[in-house]
Amino acid sequence: MLSLPSKIHAARPAPQAGMDAVSQPGPLALRVLIIEDDVEAAHHMADDLAASGIVTEVVHDGVEALEPGRGDGAFDVLIVDRMLPGRDGLSLLGELRRRGVQTPALFLTAMGAVADRVAGLQGGGDDYVVKPIDSEELAARVHALARRRARPATPETTALACADLELDRLQRKVRRGGQPIALLPLEYRLLEFLMLSRGQPVTRKMLLEEVWGFRFDPRTNIVETHISRLRAKLSEGGGAPLIQTIRGAGYVIQDA
DSSP, X not given: OOOOOOEEEOOXXXXXXXXXXXXXXXXXXXXXXXXXXXXXXXXXXXXXXXXXXXXXXXXXXXXXXXXXXXXXXXXSEEEEOSSOSSSOHHHHHHHHHHTTOOOOEEEEESOOSHHHHHHHHHTTOSEEEESOOOHHHHHHHHHHXXXXXXXXXXXXXSEEXXXXXXXXXTTTEEEETTEEOOOOHHHHXXXXXXXXXXXXXXXXXXXXIXXXXXXXXXXXXXXXXXXXXXXXXXXXXXXXOOEEEETTTEEEEOOO
């Protein structure tokens, strides 16, 4: 297969009066890796994001995305197509998660069945959007994913606990009864948000906005599915359930 070269699209700041726009990224510009085999679509996407001040690099197959300096944490956000040559997007992201890469990932794909969405989110994706997508919405979702990754921990909230459940926000590790619990990145953020709100109900809408970055209800059971999976993982060692459902109000995590 012909290997297509990657291309970096620099952020485009607004030009000053009497000057042409320049293509140099600012020091704090977001860096996004676009993994998309449709060359034209990928570069249109990159140009749209560059217009929003986001620096992008494009690769066109899953194998290339696994090369050093690509999907291994060098970028702030990954945009991944599901159907890729070399290695499909789901397999690609699964491999990155197994390597410990926590970079937020947005699946942007034509595969829009409910089962496809569930597979993408359960396979390590942080967001899942079906093509086509408006350029402003894409930029907003990228910024939302980057904000969640960059949200700093304060000294008072670096170590969270509920009963025998412990969450270390600096090392991003979770233990219960001293035993480590392996969570996917999205499951970790869901638990983190619940524990930061310990004892206080959080609504489905709050979870959609704070964990998934949605400003609308996708009309799926995405929250319920992930709460169920998280509950199961937290109780694998036989511990009492800590996440409670409050009818009409949402969810709360508290001592059993």
